[in-house]
Amino acid sequence: MKYLNKDKQIYKILQNELQRQKQGLEMIASENYTSPAVLEAMSTVLTNKYSEGYPGKRYYSGNQFIDEIESLAIERAKKLFGAEHANVQPHSGTQANMAVYLALLNPGDKILAMNLAHGGHLSHGAPVSFSGKFYKNAFYGVDKKTEQLDYKEILEIAQREAPKIIIAGATAYPRQIDFKKFREIADSVKAYLMVDMAHFAGLVAAKLHPDPIPFADVVTSTTHKTLAGPRGGFILCKNFLAEKIDKAVFPGIQGGPLENTIAAKAVCFGEALKPAFKKYQEQVLTNAKVLAQTLINNGLELVSGGTDTHLVLLKLNNLGIGGQQAEEILSKVDIYTNKNLIPFDTKKAFDPSGLRLGTPALTTRGMKEKEMKTIGNIIAELLKNTKDIKIQEKAKKQIAILVKQFPIYKEIKY
Ligand code: DSN
Numbered sequence: 536m537k538y539l540n541k542d543k544q545i546y547k548i549l550q551n552e553l554q555r556q557k558q559g560l561e562m563i564a565s566e567n568y569t570s571p572a573v574l575e576a577m578s579t580v581l582t583n584k585y586s587e588g589y590p591g592k593r594y595y596s597g598n599q600f601i602d603e604i605e606s607l608a609i610e611r612a613k614k615l616f617g618a619e620h621a622n623v624q625p626h627s628g629t630q631a632n633m634a635v636y637l638a639l640l641n642p643g644d645k646i647l648a649m650n651l652a653h654g655g656h657l658s659h660g661a662p663v664s665f666s667g668k669f670y671k672n673a674f675y676g677v678d679k680k681t682e683q684l685d686y687k688e689i690l691e692i693a694q695r696e697a698p699k700i701i702i703a704g705a706t707a708y709p710r711q712i713d714f715k716k717f718r719e720i721a722d723s724v725k726a727y728l729m730v731d732m733a734h735f736a737g738l739v740a741a742k743l744h745p746d747p748i749p750f751a752d753v754v755t756s757t758t759h760k761t762l763a764g765p766r767g768g769f770i771l772c773k774n775f776l777a778e779k780i781d782k783a784v785f786p787g788i789q790g791g792p793l794e795n796t797i798a799a800k801a802v803c804f805g806e807a808l809k810p811a812f813k814k815y816q817e818q819v820l821t822n823a824k825v826l827a828q829t830l831i832n833n834g835l836e837l838v839s840g841g842t843d844t845h846l847v848l849l850k851l852n853n854l855g856i857g858g859q860q861a862e863e864i865l866s867k868v869d870i871y872t873n874k875n876l877i878p879f880d881t882k883k884a885f886d887p888s889g890l891r892l893g894t895p896a897l898t899t900r901g902m903k904e905k906e907m908k909t910i911g912n913i914i915a916e917l918l919k920n921t922k923d924i925k926i927q928e929k930a931k932k933q934i935a936i937l938v939k940q941f942p943i944y945k946e947i948k949y
Contacts, residue, residue, distance in 0.1 A: 536948075536949055546949070549949055553949050556568070556943065557938065557942065557943055557944065558869055558934075558935065558938050559869040559871050559934075559938070560897060560934055560937070560938065561897065562870060562871055562872045562892045562894075562896070562910075563871055563872060563873050563891070563896075564706075564707075564734065564845060564846035564891050564892065564894075565734065565759075565760045565893070566759075566871075566893075566895070567759060567760060567763040567895045567896045567899055568763065568899045568900070569759070569763055569764060569799070569803070570763070570803075570806060571946060571947065572802050572806070573763075573764055573765050573799045573802050573803055573806075574799075574947075576765070576795065576798040576799035576802045577765055577796060577798075578795070579795050579798065581604065581794040581795040581797075581798050582793070582794070582795040584601050584794055585791045586598050586601045586791060586792055586794055587790055587791050588785065589605070589781060589785070590605050590609070601794050604794060604797060604798045604801060605623065605792070605794065608623040608798070608801035608804065609622075609623055611801055611804035611805055612769055612771065613771075614804075614808065615740050615804050615807055615808055616739065616748055616754070616771055617746075618754070618772070619771075619772070619773050619774045619777070620771065620772050620773065620774055620776070620777035620780070621770070622634075622769060622770040622780055622781055622784050623800050623801075624784050624785060624797065625755075625767065625768030625769060626767060626768060626789060627766070627767065628656075628658070628731070628755060628756065628768045629657070629664075629768075630768055630788060630789065631755035631757075631768035631769060631770050631784075632658040632659070632666065632729075632755050633666070634780060634783040634784040634787060634789075635700075635755060635780065635783070636666065636670060637783040637787045637788060638753075638776065638779040638782070638783035638787070639699070639700060639729075639753070639776075639779070640670060640700060642669045642670065643670065643671060644670055644671065644700070645670065645699055645700075646659065646660040646666065646670050646671070646672050646673070646698060646699070646702060647673045647674070647692065647693055647700070647701045647702070647726070648660050648672070648673075648674060648675075648702035649675060649676065649704070649705050649708070650675065650676040650878075651674075651876065652676070652877070652878060652880050653676035653677045653705075653708070653878045654705035654706060654707040654708035654848075654878075655674065655702075655706070656704075656705065656706045656731065656733075659702050659731065660672030660674070673692065673696035674692075675688065675689045676878060677708075677839070677878045679878075679879060681839065682840070683710050684708075684712065684713075686716040686717075686720065689716075689717075690720045690723065693720050693721070693724045694723070694724060697724055698724065698726050700726055700727040700728075700729055701717060701720060701721045701724075701726045701727070701729070702730070703728065703729075703730045703731075703747070703751075704729075704730050704731030704732055704733070704734070704755075705731075706734055707848055707875050707876070707889075708844075709827075709838060709841070709842035709843070709844055709846050709847055710839055710842070710843055710844065711745055711843050711844065712730075712745065714728075714747045714750040714751065715745075715750055717730075717751075718750040727752045727753070728750065728751045728753075729752065729753045729754070729755065730751040730754045731754075731755045731756070732747055732754055732755070732756045733755070733756045733760055733768075734760055734845070734846070735761060735844055735845065736757070736760065736761055736762045737760070737761025737762045737763065737807065737815075737816050737819070737845075737895070738761055738816055738819070740762065740807045740812065740816075741812060741815075741816035741817070743813075743816050743817065743820060744844070748771060753770060753771070753772040753773075753780065754770070754771040754772070755768065755771075756768065756769055756770075757769075758803050760895065761819065762803055762807060763807075763815075763899060764799060764800055764802070764803025764804070764806075764807075765799035765800060765803065767796045767797075767799075767800055770784070815898060815899070818898045818903065819845045819894050819895050820843070820845065821903075821904060822894035822897065822902065822903065823842045823844065823845050823846060823847060824841070824842060825904045825907040825908060826894060826907040826910065826911045827841045827842045827847045828841075828911075829907060829908050829911025829912060829915070830847065830849065830911050832911075833912065833915030833916075834915070834919075835849060835854075835918070836849070836850040836853055837850065838850060838877050838878060838889065845893050845894055845895050846891060846892065846893040847892050847893075848875060848877060848889050848890075848892075849861075849889060849891075849918075850888060851888050851890060851918070852888050854918055854919060856918065856921055857886040857887065857888065858873075858874025858875060858882075858887040858890050859874050859886040860886075861874065862874045862890065864917055864918065865890075865914065865917060865918075867927060868913075868917065868930040868931040868934055869931060869935075870910075870913075870917075870934065872892050873890070874886065874887055874889070874890060875887055875889040875890060875891040876888070876889060890918075892914070894907070899943070900942075900943055901941045902941055906937065906941070909933070909937065910937075913930045913933060913934070916930070917930055
């Protein structure tokens with residue numbers, strides 16, 4: 536860093552953060568490590584350019600190369616997911632969702648989505664979010680016994696609530712979602728079907744998760760979770776909604792797109808189109824299953840009893856600790872996770888009864904089944920013995936050795 540190191544304050548913090556990422560086990564299910572090519576794309580001169588509008592139709596001159604970049608990102612996204620139309624401008628997943636509501640709903644229309652405590656997302660109609668303030672909301676959850684979606688119940692709720700849009704997709708649901716069933720439910724109440732695939736987009740791209748594209752009117756996503764791209768969002772839709780969606784993103788809710796990030800999205804889609812990406816996603820799934828089984832073997836309880844995605848949701852009730860304490864203990868030994876509500880949680884979001892763990896970032900480091908078993912055993916031991924400092928010291932040492940065997944960003948020198 537020839538220039539940034541002149542800003543000593545920022546440079547020092549950046550070095551610390553790189554070090555933290557290198558020496559920690561990143562198990563937050565929504566995080567990942569981008570490729571160096573994605574990082575490079577983000578720090579390019581593309582950030583200098585204003586390009587309000589869309590390729591071939593801009594409000595500023597000098598966009599001939601920006602148009603090429605954005606068109607490539609659009610084409611690659613369409614190819615990767617087999618979509619009719621793609622908008623790659625949303626700055627985030629929430630902005631992608633916001634644009635869909637602006638395009639398809641009027642203020643006061645009803646959104647039916649998954650309950651936040653059962654794995655939904657804030658931008659799916661939660662009262663504290665714009666989506667719950669500008670629109671009416673109704674929620675479905677999981678079955679109390681199976682802790683999995685009960686499509687019969689979702690149909691009943693949809694018929695009772697008559698929503699204008701139904702959202703399928705979640706942030707903390709460890710099971711696959713049946714989009715065909717959601718389509719049938721949406722059709723029966725004449726609602727739009729939106730799928731927010733932010734968490735499992737990488738699995739969809741690798742054809743290891745049911746594909747929402749044939750069933751949903753609109754699909755929203757982020758690029759930085761299982762897709763391992765830059766922090767950002769995108770929208771896929773059928774052609775008949777393309778104009779509405781594009782207008783909703785710009786000028787509806789955003790101004791100038793972040794073309795450096797869009798270039799990085801194009802790089803990410805390009806990487807996901809390569810055969811190695813499928814192998815990577817297969818390993819993400821295998822790793823999650825092994826991690827889940829290891830935790831179960833240690834007597835820990837998981838929401839829905841396991842996983843068929845990239846994440847597991849640990850129930851802490853029987854351990855006598857809350858999510859906040861669990862998160863803190865693990866982060867003390869350099870394991871990063873996040874506290875999470877679990878279905879029918881009696882506690883609050885700041886100290887809920889669950890802990891969410893994911894395998895995308897560990898898999899990007901090259902870790903496999905053997906490491907998942909080691910890590911699962913370490914986590915279980917730490918959570919069952921929260922006061923034992925010796926166990927924590929031992930775990931920290933084990934992790935320091937493990938991360939050295941699976942280095943990241945070797946070529947990056949800050
Ligand atoms: N905040 C993200 C997550 O961690 O799942 C969802 O947007």
